[in-house]
Amino acid sequence: MNRVGYGAMQLAGPNVWGLPEDPESSCQVLRLAVEQGVTFFDTANAYGPRTVNQLIGRALRPLPEGVIIGNKVGAERGSDGSWIVDGHPDTVRRQVHEALADLGTEASELTYLRLVGDTPGAHSDVPMEESLGVLVELREQGLIRRIGLSGASPQMLARAQQMTPIAAVQNRFNLLDRSGVQVLADCEAQGILFVPYFPLASGRLSGHHELTGPAKRLGATSAQVALAWLLRRSPSTVVIPGTNNPDHLRSNVAASGVAENLTDVEVARLTGLVDESKASLDQPTPAAQSDR
Template identity: 40%
Template sequence: MNAFHIGGDLEVRRLGFGAMHLPTEPGPARENSLAVARRAVELGVTLIDTAYMYGGGANEELLVEALHPYPDELLVTTKVGVARSGPSGEWKLDGRPDVLRDQVERALLRLRVERIELLQLHRIDPETPLADQVGTLRDLRDEGKIGRIGLSEVTVDELDRARGIVDIASVQNRYNLLDREHEPVLAACTAAGIAFLPWRPVAWGGSGATAEVAAVAAELDATPTQVALAWLLGHSPVVLPIPGTARLDHLEENVAAEHLQLTPAQRDRLDALCEAA
């Protein structure tokens, strides 16, 4: 299936777009970023991932310039919980309730929405009780400022504890063809019907240089990137890859991977790569 319902009701196309790598500085690079974001929507992408940390809100503002007013079917999901609160103003995890609340309020203004349909906690702050962090997001949901709540870079235990406090609609962990450290988390999400958004879904320098991936790509007249994305889409029905790029040709290559069909034998060969890695 090419569609998934986040939280059971919010329908998105399974292959999304990660906006992190889009340059936001004024000039030709920014104009290209605007073109890439708009082209993603033209190609049918309905899930775009951003975060406050990506430029301190600059990435969110770029997407607003490119896409607002948003098409009805478009979901722009953002993340909070990282702030410039270190000793020298460096980024650090900060899940204190007042910080999370302030970041959500500012995100609503930047994104020009009344409700963030999917809001993810960028990381769990080890210095703040999990119940305080997730509880704050639950309160914001109850106030109508958040539609659904997600987590990022969590363990199975952390996911279980969070689900004891509030419904969790998504998890965003690092995961790809050769990096399956979070397979237990994906299994938990699959069992519960929770959307799993793998970040770094294509680990080139790793799987891009793997002979087996190149061989499968040649058999399908595809690229290694497309093979890696197709593998993710077929690995679990809850996987929603969000490959990012600042190049139009790479964007079109990524989106086309949605239609690539791996044979059972090819999938078996790719499944075995993790064991050999």
């Protein structure tokens, strides 16, 4: 697949709630992504909730050949817009069926189970094995083809693999937040796709001094260099920047070309901004969600 994917969170209304002001414009951005060669789309039942999946279904049904949608289940939205991890088997099963209906597909190419392993202090009352067992059951029924994890600790990934092969893991990871580095290493060693969310550190990378030099040399933006670094940091990585702006979309897709032209020295300097040997899950979670 194209290693620059598309994160669909921003297609919802304000605070990732309801429909956007111009749903047709959002559909046009999705179609443009396909035209630009994007083959991987990231979404979730909780975006909207459900409205983003419905927009994707409206814009891309039937899915073009080679396009994969990774959908997250196991998270709900409170009436106040809060984000709630809910891995109850009934919730997981219901959300898989809702996503298939909203996206207009007979089977999910990739369904992630949302966990709390990359959120300091968070916990779930439902054992992961109970939630994951539902996805295994639905895969056996032909409704899911691949199973992934979102927000997994290294221990959770190992436990999950005792039950089923894991195709992809989506954790926080970017130039400033390396808390997912051990999971990334495990994915590299085991041939698992690693999909970093908040790839642009929720806007905190804008104008970062270490990005401006390579950006100026290459005639690129700081955001493109940050995405390019992720692509160079590991061959297991697929990035999912999100936008509802056509020009930003084109710029994001072009980050793959920027990655090819970053020098090894520039990559090493960017990698050295954080001591990855000391990175852990106790790093703060970004409050904004502008780049997922």
